[in-house]
Amino acid sequence: MTARPEQNAPMSHSIRVRCGCGWEATGTKDEVVSATAEHGERVHNMRASRDEILAMAIEADAPGDVEPRA
Amino acid sequence: MADELEGIHVAGPVRAEIFLVWLDADRIALTGPDGARPWLVQLDDLEHPVETVARIVRGVVGEPLLVHSTSWRRDGAAVLLSFLVVIAPDQVGEMDSAPIRRAQLARSEVARAPAAIGGSQVLEHALRHLAWLAEDDPVVAARLGPKWRAALAGYVPEPFRSFA
Numbered sequence: 001m002t003a004r005p006e007q008n009a010p011m012s013h014s015i016r017v018r019c020g021c022g023w024e025a026t027g028t029k030d031e032v033v034s035a036t037a038e039h040g041e042r043v044h045n046m047r048a049s050r051d052e053i054l055a056m057a058i059e060a061d062a063p064g065d066v067e068p069r070a
Numbered sequence: 071m072a073d074e075l076e077g078i079h080v081a082g083p084v085r086a087e088i089f090l091v092w093l094d095a096d097r098i099a100l101t102g103p104d105g106a107r108p109w110l111v112q113l114d115d116l117e118h119p120v121e122t123v124a125r126i127v128r129g130v131v132g133e134p135l136l137v138h139s140t141s142w143r144r145d146g147a148a149v150l151l152s153f154l155v156v157i158a159p160d161q162v163g164e165m166d167s168a169p170i171r172r173a174q175l176a177r178s179e180v181a182r183a184p185a186a187i188g189g190s191q192v193l194e195h196a197l198r199h200l201a202w203l204a205e206d207d208p209v210v211a212a213r214l215g216p217k218w219r220a221a222l223a224g225y226v227p228e229p230f231r232s233f234a
Contacts, residue, residue: 020079022104043103045112045126 014060017053019044026060079110085145086111086123087152089193090131091170092162098170098197098221101157103130105166108189113151123153132161136213138203140196154196156214170197194225201225 017036018024021043025035036053040046088109090102102109111126113119124137136156143150170193201222203210211219 021107021110042129043126044110045114045122 015054015057016060017057029054029057032057083147084113084119084149084151086113086119087150087189087192088123088127088155089153089196090127090155090157091197092157092159092167093217093221094159094167094169096217096221099167100170100193101162101165101167103165106168108192119151120153123155127155127157131157131163131165136210138196138200138210140199141192143192152192152196154193154200156200156218197222198225 013029014026015029015032016024016026017032019036019039023039023043025032025039027035033050033053036056037048037050040048088102088111089100090109091098091100093099100106111123113122117125120137120139124134127134127137134155134157136154138154138156139151140154141152143152171190172194174191174194200210200214204214204219204222205211214222
């Protein structure tokens with residue numbers, strides 16, 4: 001896992017989080033954290049903090065909006 | 071590292087594995103929020119596992135027709151509880167789905183669990199159990215109806231296999 005401290009990331013930095021079920025979200029940190037927290041709680045009964053979610057994030061290949069699959 | 075791409079995983083000492091099934095015409099099919107695969111849910115000690123599964127399914131796809139706990143097994147350091155959840159065809163929506171294929175059961179020894187248990191074997195066991203309940207339990211029979219009972223007819227009820 002790679003944790004990326006927020007202070008080192010530019011405002012437009014796009015990240016991605018992928019769930020073990022195949023769902024993924026790409027976007028800004030705020031977008032990805034919000035989408036991932038919602039997905040985790042709604043679909044998997046999981047609760048994760050912002051730091052925990054960001055610790056799971058990787059850099060996105062290209063900037064984009066949040067695109068949850070489920 | 072390749073592991074970084076694996077992303078988040080359901081964790082915890084006790085987890086639920088949901089097999090979300092429906093009747094596609096006269097064939098039983100597997101579906102789920104991310105397609106025809108087991109749906110993993112984290113359990114905790116504050117809520118009964120059946121209630122957790124029903125609540126999560128209700129929130130994602132709507133009220134289930136039936137929630138049935140079928141088996142359990144070890145999964146690494148965790149205990150994995152398997153649930154068969156039956157939904158109506160109109161609840162499948164855009165979720166990917168696939169017909170369920172028959173599988174050989176994973177047989178345990180007298181006092182030892184099977185060496186390996188696959189998802190298809192868990193599902194086979196669950197459907198055999200449901201086939202038995204559909205004939206033995208009037209509540210389940212009424213809930214599923216004649217179409218489901220017909221679709222389950224090919225699954226030899228597990229409690230009676232030893233006598234076959």
